Amino acid sequence: MKTSLSGPTSFGPLFLVVTALAGCEVPSDTQTRQTNVPGQTASTNGRTEQTGSLSSAPVLASYSDVPTAESSPSGAELAAVRSVLTRLQYDSFAANAEHCGYIGLNEAGQIMLTPINRGSEASCELPQIPAGMTLLASLHTHGTYSPYYASEFPTSDDMLSDMAQNVDGYISTPGGRLWHVDSDTRTVRQLCGRGCLPQDPDYRPEDDGPVEPMFTLADLRRWEQS
Numbered sequence: 113m114k115t116s117l118s119g120p121t122s123f124g125p126l127f128l129v130v131t132a133l134a135g136c137e138v139p140s141d142t143q144t145r146q147t148n149v150p151g152q153t154a155s156t157n158g159r160t161e162q163t164g165s166l167s168s169a170p171v172l173a174s175y176s177d178v179p180t181a182e183s184s185p186s187g188a189e190l191a192a193v194r195s196v197l198t199r200l201q202y203d204s205f206a207a208n209a210e211h212c213g214y215i216g217l218n219e220a221g222q223i224m225l226t227p228i229n230r231g232s233e234a235s236c237e238l239p240q241i242p243a244g245m246t247l248l249a250s251l252h253t254h255g256t257y258s259p260y261y262a263s264e265f266p267t268s269d270d271m272l273s274d275m276a277q278n279v280d281g282y283i284s285t286p287g288g289r290l291w292h293v294d295s296d297t298r299t300v301r302q303l304c305g306r307g308c309l310p311q312d313p314d315y316r317p318e319d320d321g322p323v324e325p326m327f328t329l330a331d332l333r334r335w336e337q338s
């Protein structure tokens with residue numbers, strides 16, 4: 113999810129603010145979803161859908177059952193993240209939508225990914241987690257450039273969502289930046305800067321805003337409220 117900006121005209125941006133906030137309820141929304149077992153129907157955002165329909169693999173009942181391990185943005189983990197986010201950048205630009213999933217370890221201790229979900233312009237509902245997977249981190253794109261969103265920044269909601277699940281996070285931006293959320297230190301830092309991942313052809317660097325190499329959760333909250 114990304115932070116909405118108030119634009120010079122009020123109606124379009126205000127509508128987008130509401131949409132983004134509704135989509136940003138990741139901790140509570142995904143907790144609800146995770147209590148549904150495959151085959152049951154769940155009502156999410158007013159629509160009914162079949163959960164577990166994407167895969168026949170068993171899923172865990174709640175996040176408290178999901179084992180986690182410490183993420184380290186280097187080596188095989190970072191290589192896998194860069195590879196999947198490179199592909200998802202193009203998918204996000206083509207669909208004008210955020211994409212999201214998790215990286216973790218399978219039972220043999222090898223890097224694995226969950227299925228990837230396609231979200232909306234400013235939010236993405238994380239997928240269910242296969243049984244046997246140990247989570248390392250969430251990952252999501254910030255989709256396409258828009259003058260109505262501060263897309264080059266992680267959000268405090270991005271950080272809170274990861275912290276609630278006791279995982280770290282990776283975020284790619286329309287400008288091609290890659291961020292890593294460290295939930296233990298409550299900081300987020302750029303692993304690599306503008307253009308290190310594929311860039312939205314419509315991206316406008318002059319609209320970045322005050323992007324720093326590193327932010328604390330408190331920094332982001334202060335900036336979002338300013």
Ligand SMILES: [Zn+2]
Pocket residue numbers: 113114252253254266267270283
């Ligand atoms: Zn985000």
